[in-house]
Amino acid sequence: MDIGLKLKNLRIRQNLTQEELAERSELTKGFISQLERNLTSPSVATLKDLLEALGTNLSDFFKEEKNEKITFTEDDFFESYNQDLSYLLEWIIPNAQKNRMEPVRITLDKGGKSKEIQPYEGEEFGYVLEGKVYLHTDLKSYFLQKGETFYFSSPGYHYLENQDTQKAIVLWISTPPNF
Secondary structure: OOHHHHHHHHHHHHHOOHHHHHHOOOOOOHHHHHHHHHOOOOOOHHHHHHHHHHHOHHHHHHHEEEEOOOOOOHHHHHEEEEEEEEEEEEEEOOOOHOOEEEEEEEOOOOOOEOOEEOOOOEEEEEEEEEEEEEEEOOEEEEEEEOOEEEEEEEOOOEEEEOOOOOOOOEEEEEOOOOO
């Protein structure tokens, strides 16, 4: 484990300068710099004080991090086809419901439409990868084509519809997860 790098990353995540961390932990900026570059090692007591100033503790600091998967291929995707509405929904990040946002790729066949999303507290972003779609909300409908985007705080109900003769594909991201 690279203690210096881990300390530096914690400090940066807390938006602290070396000087600010030094003040909070009653150390010098030079000592913090040396620690982060692994030029010196802290005593257990000093490390404990540093970690407290960074909002963590010895146990969490030395806990082995899981090798979380951060890249995915189509083999990782989970998909569901809705025959009644003529759309394919692909969860392109496995188990995304545990995250703060949930990206999906939706393919709408000719005349297809997504399920109606009920109002909820969140935000949504979409990018039309292929084709043309209508974004229908309880207030208004919007026409979008390839290369165009939508973004909104989830108003009332809303859904996508493909009224074109070609399929449409949209990257659709919601936060919190909603699909």
